[in-house]
Amino acid sequence: MNKDSQIGIIGYGATAYEKKTDRTLFSFLTEAGRAALDSAGLSFSDVDGLAICSFELPPDNTVTAAEQFGMSLSWAYLGTAGSAGPVASIINAVHAIESGQATTVLCIAGDNYDVGGHYKLMDNFSRGLRNYGTPQGFGGANGLFAIIQRKHMETYGTRIEDLGRISVGQRNSARQNDRALLRGPMSIDDYVNSRMIADPIRLYDCVLPCAGAEAVVVTSLDRAEPGKGVRVVTGYERHNHPTMEIAPLRGGWETFADRLYDDAGYGPSDMDFVQLYDDYPIMAAIQFEDLGFCRKGEVSQYLADNTFDWAGSVPLNTGGGQLSCGQAGIAGGMLSVTEAVRQLRGEGGGRQVANAKRGLVAGYGMVGYGHGLSASTIILETTR
Amino acid sequence: MTQALNYPMPSEDADNRAFLTAWREEGKLLLQKAAPDGRPFFYPRPICPYTGSADLVSVPASGKGRIVSYALVLRPNHPAFNDDVPIILAEIELEEGASLLGRIICEEASSVASGLDVELLPPADAKRYPLPTFRLQTSGDE
Numbered sequence: 017m018n019k020d021s022q023i024g025i026i027g028y029g030a031t032a033y034e035k036k037t038d039r040t041l042f043s044f045l046t047e048a049g050r051a052a053l054d055s056a057g058l059s060f061s062d063v064d065g066l067a068i069c070s071f072e073l074p075p076d077n078t079v080t081a082a083e084q085f086g087m088s089l090s091w092a093y094l095g096t097a098g099s100a101g102p103v104a105s106i107i108n109a110v111h112a113i114e115s116g117q118a119t120t121v122l123c124i125a126g127d128n129y130d131v132g133g134h135y136k137l138m139d140n141f142s143r144g145l146r147n148y149g150t151p152q153g154f155g156g157a158n159g160l161f162a163i164i165q166r167k168h169m170e171t172y173g174t175r176i177e178d179l180g181r182i183s184v185g186q187r188n189s190a191r192q193n194d195r196a197l198l199r200g201p202m203s204i205d206d207y208v209n210s211r212m213i214a215d216p217i218r219l220y221d222c223v224l225p226c227a228g229a230e231a232v233v234v235t236s237l238d239r240a241e242p243g244k245g246v247r248v249v250t251g252y253e254r255h256n257h258p259t260m261e262i263a264p265l266r267g268g269w270e271t272f273a274d275r276l277y278d279d280a281g282y283g284p285s286d287m288d289f290v291q292l293y294d295d296y297p298i299m300a301a302i303q304f305e306d307l308g309f310c311r312k313g314e315v316s317q318y319l320a321d322n323t324f325d326w327a328g329s330v331p332l333n334t335g336g337g338q339l340s341c342g343q344a345g346i347a348g349g350m351l352s353v354t355e356a357v358r359q360l361r362g363e364g365g366g367r368q369v370a371n372a373k374r375g376l377v378a379g380y381g382m383v384g385y386g387h388g389l390s391a392s393t394i395i396l397e398t399t400r
Numbered sequence: 401m402t403q404a405l406n407y408p409m410p411s412e413d414a415d416n417r418a419f420l421t422a423w424r425e426e427g428k429l430l431l432q433k434a435a436p437d438g439r440p441f442f443y444p445r446p447i448c449p450y451t452g453s454a455d456l457v458s459v460p461a462s463g464k465g466r467i468v469s470y471a472l473v474l475r476p477n478h479p480a481f482n483d484d485v486p487i488i489l490a491e492i493e494l495e496e497g498a499s500l501l502g503r504i505i506c507e508e509a510s511s512v513a514s515g516l517d518v519e520l521l522p523p524a525d526a527k528r529y530p531l532p533t534f535r536l537q538t539s540g541d542e
Contacts, residue, residue, distance in 0.1 A: 139408065139477055147410035148443045151530035152489060152503045153481030155473030159489045162471030163501075167491075170469065170514055215472035215486070260441065260449055262491045262499050263469055385443060386491070386501060 017110045017250060019279070024247040025106070025396070026240035027056025027233035028357040033197055033342045036130055037227040041072050042084050044126045044344075048229035049085070052122065056233040057241065060087055063233075065118030067105035069095030069125040069346045071137055091118035097255060098381025099293060099349030100390035101125065102230070106353065107251035107394060109234040119235060126229025127345020133225065137345075144385040157295065157383055158214035158222060163263045164387060165216050165298040171265060172313035174301070176216065178320045180207035182297040182332065183220045183339050185324025190336025192326065192367035197224055197342040220339075221296050228344030230354045243400040246360045250279035251394035256384070267299070267380060268391030269306035277308070280374075280395045284309045287395075288372040289331035289359055291352035293380035294339050299388070300332070303378050307393065326367040334359060334367050349379045353394075360398040373398045406480045409530050416444040418458050427523025429461040429532040431498050442500040463520030464537065465494040472509050488512055492534060503533045511536065 029051020031044050068078045078092040091112045095101025102125040109121035138156035140146050168174045190196035210219040237245040252272035258264050277283045292300040301315040310318035324332040335355040338348045359372045379392040412420050422428040431440040434448035435457045447454050470490035488504040517537040
């Protein structure tokens with residue numbers, strides 16, 4: 017995107033998360049979209065670009081969703097990068113606005129399934145996984161990420177009790193977030209002793225599948241109420257990297273981390289908070305490495321040396337993240353964005369990071385034959 | 401044939417038919433490679449992911465490889481596996497250089513470790529499983 021671009025996020029919204037629901041996907045998507053537009057002071061008729069990221073959307077797509085919503089569009093985007101998609105949709109929305117294809121883009125992410133639905137989803141995720149994973153009882157994402165976590169532990173000496181600091185720190189923050197589905201106290205002992213799901217992945221490494229949606233409005237920052245615009249400074253995505261590796265210990269963020277910080281003019285230690293994709297603590301840990309918060313292979317010590325709740329030395333997933341809020345499918349890749357916007361607008365309530373001016377948001381997703389294929393990251397700044 | 405369990409099956413198509421047939425009928429693991437001397441790869445596809453070549457040949461692998469890393473899955477994705485837990489799911493690097501996700505059948509899951517050598521199940525046992533499935537190599541010849 018253009019240097020010093022004055023395009024950003026001027027509204028955000030979300031639905032409540034539900035463990036079981038009779039509501040339709042479109043009901044969730046429209047509620048989150050309306051909430052984001054309300055927060056921006058706009059209505060559906062002001063929108064000329066629509067981006068949707070949702071596993072459950074087929075056989076519908078962004079254009080048939082526009083029919084449901086009654087929108088006339090000049091730009092339509094359908095996420096293809098799993099839960100790296102919402103962050104990617106914002107990058108692409110900025111590009112669409114810069115190139116004149118749209119002026120006001122509503123980016124929505126959401127899904128409505130439960131635990132059983134999640135396993136069905138994983139069984140049919142892609143032809144590769146359906147044909148060569150599902151027939152082996154691979155355990156869904158848990159089995160695949162257990163292979164990655166074990167490899168990281170055996171290659172670098174990464175310790176369970178350090179990974180647990182991610183889950184525990186985020187749970188502390190979730191206790192300040194009445195939207196989080198999981199708000200009970202959690203200690204490192206609770207984490208270490210939680211039930212094994214796919215050794216070495218434990219229960220408190222796993223997200224709770226649920227239903228819900230998140231949305232943001234991307235447009236020119238001069239349309240924001242004073243202090244309520246959040247600038248999109250830069251952003252990149254990467255897909256299927258590295259190629260032909262089943263369980264890589266990196267996820268693609270390392271391919272663009274330098275460009276990200278060159279564009280921003282500052283680096284990881286200058287972030288006031290980070291929102292990483294926390295499908296598992298091991299993947300948040302790998303993002304810390306790939307995005308340069310510590311060196312590759314040294315994340316265990318980095319985790320041991322820092323604290324990760326909203327008031328910690330590295331505020332991470334300050335609303336509790338997916339590990340505490342629940343994972344509403346692809347909404348998990350937008351939960352991080354809406355929380356970042358909330359923080360940068362100073363609307364974090366009991367979990368507000370003091371003086372939050374800059375934040376990094378990373379996405380990850382689209383599990384292939386062994387690992388997530390897609391990585392994305394944006395840097396956001398306050399205009400306050 | 402003792403396809404005793406109702407495991408979910410791969411869906412057979414023109415890209416994977418030779419591979420699935422070789423396993424089902426002969427207990428062999430076929431790898432594709434670009435003709436004549438490309439790097440072998442898994443899973444089956446219509447082009448070589450290293451070169452883009454569509455001129456592919458299938459070659460039987462020795463069936464021997466090494467555990468790179470693994471999971472002990474206690475909560476399988478499909479109920480057909482509930483009686484098999486823990487499912488030992490491993491990243492296996494084959495002698496030929498290709499890697500795959502493979503199940504390891506082993507009564508004592510705690511004897512599995514990264515770095516150990518594995519081999520394909522004998523053809524008679526192979527029929528029980530939808531995809532090439534492995535066991536730990538014993539120290540001597542069998």
